[in-house]
Amino acid sequence: MAYFREERLARLLGRVRVVIFDMDGLIVDNESLQFEATNKVLSPYKIKLTTDDWIKKCLGRRAKEFFRDIVSENSISLKEGLEDLVERKNRYYQQLVSRRIDDIVRPGVVEFIDFLYRRYKLALATCAGRIETEAVIGKRGLGIMDKFEVIIMGDEVEYPKPDPQIYKLVADKMKISPSSCLVLEDTAIGVEAARGAGMFVVAVPNRYTKNQDFSRANYVVTDLTPEARIINLK
Known part of the structure; x- marks a missing residue:
């Protein structure tokens, strides 16, 4: 069963075993x-x-x-x-x-996580600290923290994005090859970090990042609903 109607996105999802989410700007428009x-x-x-x-x-x-x-x-x-x-x-x-x-959760993201949870291993890689992370995905937020097998926050890495350290750490903790990972990001520096780690990347820009250079992403999409469209922002 495919989640995305866009065949290129469905094929990409079929090539990976782990899906890694950024948080701020990607899960929530915060x-x-x-x-x-x-x-x-x-x-x-x-x-x-x-x-x-x-x-x-x-x-x-x-x-x-x-x-x-x-x-x-x-x-x-x-x-x-x-x-x-x-x-x-x-x-x-x-x-x-x-x-x-x-009001701030982005369209389709919770449904997408629910779909993936039954089929893939999930991780979160965010520059946010614990208070901010729990506010969004904890019990008082979206209540999806338990869906992620690995959560890496900003204070757990020495070098922030665009350095690939955070994504390499996720792969190490999950004992998975970076080439088996798909990262979802909303910023160009996040895309750069994921590509530097050797992972596939789909960019999902928000209103603040829509004018950034996402040329290194495998695809740039409108949102994370089943009807997501691949777009070209150049």
Whole structure:
């Protein structure tokens, strides 16, 4: 039984044994909530990021990294440690997600995970930390955490995407060849990381990433519904 009506996607899915999901922007369209939470904790320092700032400086990166850059660029004298700033952002973000989870889940993704769970091994590879990850896929979120055999979060790797370390670690933990893995990503740096690990990649851009260069992806698709279409964003 095929999930996708598009034959090329169905054939690609038939070539792999493991499907690896990114989370932010891929499972949930949550970038606006991350953006809101970040500006919330920066407001006492009279800093307000624009959407363009978010896309260029923060999208797809670990919070500690982009906060460090923002603090440095704006010569901010923090009243708290950098870790505390990140923690406050994460707690506020968690509150936002719990209130809006049904509104931010991307079309078809939960149904696709349910379909795959009975047929493939699943993994999650995200730059998010534990609080953010549990907010989205834990019991108070989508309730799908137990569907993933392996979950690797951003604080478990030394080198963030586009470095392939996180995807290589997934393959190692699952004792599977990278060539037997399909990665689903929403950002160009995520695609680069997966390709660097020797895996197949399908890009599913969102409103923030639709103008990125996805030329290294095997396919770029509209969504993860059975009716997903292959698109060319160039």
